[in-house]
Structures are given as C-alpha cells and as structure tokens.
Amino acid sequence: MDRGQNTGGLMSSAGLIRYFDSEDSNAILINPKTVIATGVMLGVVVQLLTFVS
Amino acid sequence: MGWKEAAEPVLTRMPAVKRPEGHVPFKRKLAWTAGILVLYFFLTNIEILGAAGGQDLFGEFRAILAGSQGSLLQVGIGPIVTASIVMQLLGGANLLGLDTDDPRDQVLYQGLQKLLVVVMTALTALPMVFAGGFLPAQDQLVLGGLEFVGSQVQVLMFLQIFAGGVLLLYMDEVVSKWGVGSGIGLFIVAGVSQRLVSGLISPTPQGFFYSWYQILFTDEVAVGSVLTGDGLFVLLSQDGGQLLALFTTVLIFGIVVYAESVRVEIPLSHARVKGARGRFPVKLIYASVLPMILVRALQANVQFIGQIMFTLGPDREAGPIILFGQELPWLGVYDQSQPVSGLFYYVSPIYSPDDWMWWTGEITAEVWMVLIRVAFDLTFMIVGGAVFAIFWVETTDMGPEATAKQIQNSGMQIPGFRQNVGVIEKVMERYIPQVTVIGGALVGLLAVMANMLGTIGSVTGTGLLLAVSITYKLYEEIAEEQMMEMHPMMRQMFGKE
Numbered sequence: 001m002d003r004g005q006n007t008g009g010l011m012s013s014a015g016l017i018r019y020f021d022s023e024d025s026n027a028i029l030i031n032p033k034t035v036i037a038t039g040v041m042l043g044v045v046v047q048l049l050t051f052v053s
Numbered sequence: 054m055g056w057k058e059a060a061e062p063v064l065t066r067m068p069a070v071k072r073p074e075g076h077v078p079f080k081r082k083l084a085w086t087a088g089i090l091v092l093y094f095f096l097t098n099i100e101i102l103g104a105a106g107g108q109d110l111f112g113e114f115r116a117i118l119a120g121s122q123g124s125l126l127q128v129g130i131g132p133i134v135t136a137s138i139v140m141q142l143l144g145g146a147n148l149l150g151l152d153t154d155d156p157r158d159q160v161l162y163q164g165l166q167k168l169l170v171v172v173m174t175a176l177t178a179l180p181m182v183f184a185g186g187f188l189p190a191q192d193q194l195v196l197g198g199l200e201f202v203g204s205q206v207q208v209l210m211f212l213q214i215f216a217g218g219v220l221l222l223y224m225d226e227v228v229s230k231w232g233v234g235s236g237i238g239l240f241i242v243a244g245v246s247q248r249l250v251s252g253l254i255s256p257t258p259q260g261f262f263y264s265w266y267q268i269l270f271t272d273e274v275a276v277g278s279v280l281t282g283d284g285l286f287v288l289l290s291q292d293g294g295q296l297l298a299l300f301t302t303v304l305i306f307g308i309v310v311y312a313e314s315v316r317v318e319i320p321l322s323h324a325r326v327k328g329a330r331g332r333f334p335v336k337l338i339y340a341s342v343l344p345m346i347l348v349r350a351l352q353a354n355v356q357f358i359g360q361i362m363f364t365l366g367p368d369r370e371a372g373p374i375i376l377f378g379q380e381l382p383w384l385g386v387y388d389q390s391q392p393v394s395g396l397f398y399y400v401s402p403i404y405s406p407d408d409w410m411w412w413t414g415e416i417t418a419e420v421w422m423v424l425i426r427v428a429f430d431l432t433f434m435i436v437g438g439a440v441f442a443i444f445w446v447e448t449t450d451m452g453p454e455a456t457a458k459q460i461q462n463s464g465m466q467i468p469g470f471r472q473n474v475g476v477i478e479k480v481m482e483r484y485i486p487q488v489t490v491i492g493g494a495l496v497g498l499l500a501v502m503a504n505m506l507g508t509i510g511s512v513t514g515t516g517l518l519l520a521v522s523i524t525y526k527l528y529e530e531i532a533e534e535q536m537m538e539m540h541p542m543m544r545q546m547f548g549k550e
Contacts, residue, residue, distance in 0.1 A: 017226070018163070019163065019229050022160055023072065027066060027160075028069070029068075030070050032227040032231050035220070035223045035227050039095075039224065043095055043099045046101070046125060046213060047099050053102065
C-alpha cells in the first residue's frame with residue numbers, strides 16, 4: 001500500500017493525465033511499439049492518399 | 054455507488070499501454086521519448102486529406118494547445134486539457150466518490166479519464182469540420198475509383214482528426230510509462246520552442262534578427278532618432294526592434310527559474326534512525342504552472358463557443374452574432390473572426406501589446422472597453438490561477454493530508470513534534486494552502502503581464518511559463534534518473550523497483 005501511494009502521487013504531478021499502477025486484467029493492453037507504428041502508418045497512408053487524389 | 058457498477062464493464066476495458074516489466078534503462082527511456090517527439094513532429098506536418106485551407110479555431114491558443122492547424126494533430130492537446138478540467142472539477146468537488154488509494158477506483162478513474170478525452174476529441178473535432186470556415190472541405194475528392202462529395206469528405210476529415218486526437222492520448226501514455234516526463238509536457242515544450250526559435254531566426258519581419266537587419270542595414274524600418282519618443286518606441290515595439298518582447302521573454306525565463314528555487318523547507322528527522330535528516334520543500338510554485346493551462350483552456354473554450362455562434366449565422370466577414378434570426382450585438386460583434394465588442398470581446402484574453410496599447414492608434418475599441426478587458430483578464434487569470442492551483446494540489450495528492458501521510462509512511466517526523474499524522478498535517482496546513490494560492494495567483498499575473506508586453510515569436514506568456522517550468526522539471530527528473538543509474542541503491546530509496 002505504501003509503495004502504491006507514492007508512485008501514484010509522483011506520477012500524477014508530471015502530467016495532466018494520471019496513470020496508476022493498478023491495472024484491470026480485463027483491460028486491452030497495447031504495446032508501445034504498436035502506438036508508434038500506428039502513428040507512422042496513419043501519417044504515411046494519409047500522405048500517400050493525398051498524392052493519389 | 055450506482056454509477057460505478059454501471060460503468061465498470063466499459064471503464065475497465067479501456068485500452069491501455071502496457072507497463073514496462075521491471076526497470077527501463079535511462080537510455081531506453083530517452084529513446085522512447087525521442088521517438089514520440091519525432092512522431093509528433095511528423096504528424097504535425099501531414100495535412101488532412103480533403104481540407105482546403107481554413108482559419109484556426111484555436112487562434113492564439115495554439116501556442117499552448119500544441120498540434121497544428123490543418124494537420125492530423127489539428128485538435129492538439131485541447132481535448133486532453135478539457136477532459137482534465139472536467140476531472141479536476143469533479144474530483145476537486147469530490148462528486149465522483151472515487152478513492153484514489155483504492156486500486157479498483159484507480160482503474161475506474163483511469164478509464165473515465167480516457168473515455169472523457171475520447172468524447173472531448175469528438176466534440177472538438179465536430180465543430181471544426183462541420184461548422185463554418187475553420188476547416189473547409191474540398192468540394193470533391195477522388196481516391197482511385199472512389200469519389201467523395203460534400204459531407205462525405207467532411208466525414209473523412211473528421212475521422213482523420215479524431216484518429217490524430219486519440220493517437221495523441223496514447224502517445225502521452227507511452228511517454229508517461231516508458232519515457233521521461235509526460236507526453237503533454239513534451240508536446241507543449243516542442244510547440245513553444247519551435248515558435249520561439251522561428252520567432253528569433255525567421256527571415257520575415259516577425260523574426261527578431263531579421264527585423265534588426267532591416268533596422269541596421271536597410272531602410273525598410275525607419276527608426277529616426279533614438280532620442281525621440283517615436284524612435285525609441287519603434288525599437289521597443291513588436292513591429293520594430295522587438296526589444297520589449299526580448300526583454301519580457303528573458304525576464305520570464307529568469308523569474309520562473311528563480312521561483313522554482315524559492316521554497317519553504319520543513320525539516321524532517323527519522324523517528325528510528327538518529328541523524329537521518331531530510332527536508333520537505335514547499336515550493337513557491339508548489340502546484341507548478343500546469344493549472345495555468347487549465348485556466349487558459351477555459352478561456353479558449355469560451356472563445357470557441359463565441360466563434361461557433363458567429364459562424365452559425367449567415368456567412369460574412371464582420372458583424373454581430375445572429376441566432377434564430379436575431380442580432381445579438383451585446384453577445385459579440387466579430388470582425389475577421391476576432392471579437393471587437395460585446396461579451397466575447399471583454400472575456401477574450403490579451404494576446405499581445407496590439408490588443409491594449411490604445412495610444413498607438415492601432416486599436417479600434419474605446420479606451421474604457423480596453424480597460425475592462427484588461428481588468429477582466431487579470432482578475433480571471435489571478436483568481437483562476439489560485440483556484441485551479443488548489444484543485445490541482447488536492448487531486449494530485451500534494452495537499453496537507455496526503456503529504457502528511459507520505460511523510461509518516463516514510464518513517465519521518467518533524468523534530469520537536471509528536472510523531473503523528475494529524476500533527477504533521479497541522480504543520481503542513483500552515484504552509485501548503487497559502488503557498489499554493491500565492492503561487493497560483495503569481496503565475497496568473499505573470500502570464501498576463503508577459504502577454505501584455507509581448508513575447509518573441511508570440512509564444513504567449515502562458516506558453517513560455519509552461520515551457521520553462523516543464524523543461525526545469527524534466528531536467529530535475531533526468532538528473533534523478535542519472536543518479537539512479539549510477540547508484541542502483543538509490544532506486545530503492547526513491548521507491549522504484
């Protein structure tokens with residue numbers, strides 16, 4: 001309990017969005033690489049379509 | 054208790070970025086952060102498919118809301134900030150009934166937060182695409198064999214902006230969990246720095262060096278004698294030498310870095326280990342500058358509503374807001390999408406010296422109208438800064454109660470006082486609320502003053518304050534990381550595995 005509290009407090013002071021340690025087992029977990037890959041894909045696809053149009 | 058059970062199946066299933074297992078080496082953290090930064094800049098350069106120019110709905114707020122007009126990151130961090138305001142207000146007033154120490158409630162809080170951002174992204178993107186001339190769509194779009202016309206193009210644009218907004222949320226999560234600092238902070242700093250640098254070196258009259266080149270070597274800017282009032286004014290002004298802007302920018306830098314080191318230190322000693330001493334710093338800018346972005350975003354949202362109301366009326370350049378066939382000049386009169394009188398004029402913040410220096414003759418509004426606007430902006434920012442600082446401290450567990458618990462749990466006590474949570478809380482209550490209010494109000498005042506005097510590259514006072522204090526925080530965090538890399542023992546002390 002001690003540790004959980006500390007990390008919650010420290011993390012939150014960094015950004016506008018709070019992320020806690022606890023995660024639900026139901027949650028869909030995304031690999032950070034997937035986020036970057038999706039971003040690059042989105043950019044490239046939109047740019048390519050712009051060239052095509 | 055009702056809503057929690059009802060919403061649980063949805064909120065617990067919100068997709069989240071995986072947490073790293075074990076320790077992430079510092080170099081890896083930097084790599085993730087740099088990767089996201091590169092992706093951010095990449096996406097701000099990709100134009101939305103089907104868009105044809107348009108005017109930025111965010112206007113002067115763009116500096117703090119990141120993203121860029123007409124790009125995939127059109128909405129920037131606007132929705133995240135707006136969602137954060139809602140969470141702050143709900144949490145600050147304790148309307149949610151969520152206990153952030155309880156793991157189950159933490160999951161719900163996270164889920165609700167994410168759901169709100171997604172909803173806000175849609176709500177921000179909708180008027181941008183479908184209402185008026187913020188982001189006009191091309192008449193038709195041919196992709197291979199498919200042909201899109203009219204509202205189909207708009208739907209296509211909406212989907213792109215929405216995807217960009219949601220992606221930004223997950224990019225922030227990646228930085229928060231795998232990188233250094235927070236993604237939002239990173240995006241703000243990136244945007245502001247970019248403006249600052251281009252404000253210095255851009256080869257246009259807005260560029261600082263270029264305007265000095267014009268003054269010294271060409272006759273494009275006539276200065277006259279520096280000894281006369283007019284000559285001096287040209288050197289100081291935004292259209293001339295920009296000396297005032299340079300001065301303000303450097304001053305804000307100095308003040309923030311100085312204020313970061315102003316603190317009340319509460320001495321601590323270990324209850325069991327004799328000689329183990331520490332200090333708990335209550336910084337002047339205790340709540341940091343981040344609450345400021347919430348106040349500004351509130352103003353921004355009010356301005357959006359005004360803009361959208363104006364565009365709901367018949368299509369024209371200037372005139373009063375028209376709703377249901379009635380002219381409402383008291384609500385707002387617009388000229389080139391800027392409010393020039395009415396309620397929306399008074400509540401619009403001061404962006405630059407041109408907005409209030411009535412003696413230069415560049416302002417069409419009456420002097421008393423300008424004064425009301427300045428007074429309103431000052432009051433709103435100072436009071437708002439203080440109020441949101443209090444909410445911020447409460448919701449991020451930096452308040453007297455939470456810090457007292459943390460100190461107690463770490464086995465420390467204040468020398469000369471009984472070792473008891475209540476006692477530590479009493480001592481904390483003597484400092485934290487006062488410091489928070491003073492700090493919040495001071496930051497609000499600074500932001501308005503900086504805007505009134507102007508800043509290099511028009512980064513706005515709030516943007517500059519945010520960028521400097523986020524960078525300072527980042528520096529502290531990197532220093533801490535490096536120390537832990539060198540002395541792995543330290544990791545245990547800081548409570549990280």
